[in-house]
Amino acid sequence: MIKKILKKNIPELLNDNKFWSNSFLSITKHRLYSHYLNPCLDDNDVVLLLALKNGEIVGYMGVFVDYINIEKKNVKVGWLSTWWVHQKTKGSGIGRSLLISMYESFKGRIGVSQFTPLAKRVYDRSGYFQTLQKNYGYKFVFRSNLDVVFPLINNKFNRVRGLLSFFDFILNIPINIKIVFHKINLKINKDIKLEYVNSIDKNLNDFIKKHSSNYLSKKNINFFNWLKAYHWVQESPLKSYTTYKDYFFSMNSEKFNIYFLKIYKLSELIGFLVLQRKDHQLKVLFVYYDKSYSNYISKIILLHCFKLKVKELICYDDQINIKIKHSFNFIYYRSRLKESIISKKFGDIDFSKYNINLGDGDCCFA
Numbered sequence: 001m002i003k004k005i006l007k008k009n010i011p012e013l014l015n016d017n018k019f020w021s022n023s024f025l026s027i028t029k030h031r032l033y034s035h036y037l038n039p040c041l042d043d044n045d046v047v048l049l050l051a052l053k054n055g056e057i058v059g060y061m062g063v064f065v066d067y068i069n070i071e072k073k074n075v076k077v078g079w080l081s082t083w084w085v086h087q088k089t090k091g092s093g094i095g096r097s098l099l100i101s102m103y104e105s106f107k108g109r110i111g112v113s114q115f116t117p118l119a120k121r122v123y124d125r126s127g128y129f130q131t132l133q134k135n136y137g138y139k140f141v142f143r144s145n146l147d148v149v150f151p152l153i154n155n156k157f158n159r160v161r162g163l164l165s166f167f168d169f170i171l172n173i174p175i176n177i178k179i180v181f182h183k184i185n186l187k188i189n190k191d192i193k194l195e196y197v198n199s200i201d202k203n204l205n206d207f208i209k210k211h212s213s214n215y216l217s218k219k220n221i222n223f224f225n226w227l228k229a230y231h232w233v234q235e236s237p238l239k240s241y242t243t244y245k246d247y248f249f250s251m252n253s254e255k256f257n258i259y260f261l262k263i264y265k266l267s268e269l270i271g272f273l274v275l276q277r278k279d280h281q282l283k284v285l286f287v288y289y290d291k292s293y294s295n296y297i298s299k300i301i302l303l304h305c306f307k308l309k310v311k312e313l314i315c316y317d318d319q320i321n322i323k324i325k326h327s328f329n330f331i332y333y334r335s336r337l338k339e340s341i342i343s344k345k346f347g348d349i350d351f352s353k354y355n356i357n358l359g360d361g362d363c364c365f366a
Helices: 005-014 029-036 095-105 117-126 146-154 157-186 204-209 221-229 291-308 318-327
Strands: 001-008 046-053 055-069 074-087 111-113 129-141 192-197 256-265 268-278 279-290 311-313 332-343
Touching: 001 005, 001 055, 001 095, 001 204, 005 029, 029 046, 046 095, 055 095, 074 095, 095 117, 111 129, 117 129, 117 332, 129 318, 146 157, 157 291, 192 291, 204 221, 204 268, 204 291, 256 291, 268 291, 279 291, 311 318
Parallel strands: 074 111, 279 311
Antiparallel strands: 001 046, 046 055, 055 074, 111 332, 129 311, 129 332, 192 256, 256 268, 268 279
C-alpha cells in the first residue's frame, strides 16, 4: 500500500506522535514544515509517499515541488528528493511502486537533479527518463582533507578519522601560511562593496530576473526568502548528540549556513551570490552577475573560502571557474559532472538552450 502525504496533511502529520516515534525517520520535522511553506506547493500536491506493509513503513519517497520555464511557460515539476526501501523488502517491487505512484501523482512531470550511480541505473531501467543536462564544474581543494577523502574511498577509514584529522592539521600548517599571501593578492578595489542580506527586495529581484532570462528555473522573491528562512539542514554544533542517524539523508551539519550577498561597484549592483557552507565545503548555488565583472566575483568567492576556512569549493559557473583556475589559489582541483534527468513526458524539447544552476532542483536544500 502506498500512502500519499499531501500539503494539506502536513499539520496533522507534524503532531502524529506515532509517526515520529518510528525506529527511523521518513522525513524530518523541519524539512516537512519547510515543504509546507514552499511557495510553489498547492494543498493537493504530494510531498511524501509512504510504502506500508501490515501497517509498518517499509519505504518512502520524497519530492521537491518547483516550476521550470519551458518555451516561455511555467510548468510545475516534482524533483525526486529522497528514495529509500527497507532491506527486508528487497525484490518485492516496493521501490518501483513508489516511483510509479510519484510519476502518476505529477502526471509524469518529474525529474531528478542529483543521484548516485546506483540510483541512476534504477532510473534508467524504469524507462521514464531522458537526460536533462550534463553540467561540468570543478571542485577546488584549498587545504589537506584526508579526513574527508579517505572515508569516502573506504568506510573503514572512519575508525581512524581522528588520526587523519591530526595529519591534516600538520599538513595544513604550511598551507595556512601560504593562504595568508593568497588573501593579500586577492585584495579587492575600494570601489567594491558587499552587502549581506537575509531577504530579497524588488530591486534585487529585478536584477536576478535581468540576469536569468534563459534559465530553466527562474527564481524570485518568494523562493529565495523561503530558502533563506527554512533550511532542510540544521546547523548543529553538537551533531553527535542529535538523532541524525535516524534519517538516511541530510539532516544536521556541525557548520551550516546560506549566504545572500549583493556586490556593488561604486553604487551599481553588479552581482548577487547565493553560497552554501556545509561543514568543510562551500558551494556556489546561484550566481547572477554582469559577465564583465567575473574577476571580482571569483575573488570574493575565494575570499569566502579562506575566511570560512573551508577545505573545498564546488562551482559550476564556467567564467568563474576559469578565473579561479588561473589564480592558482588552491592545492589541486578535480572536474565534476552534475547530471540531471527529466521525464520523457516533456517530449523532444531542446534543454541544452537553457542554463541550469547548481542549486536548481532540490540541490539548494539537500
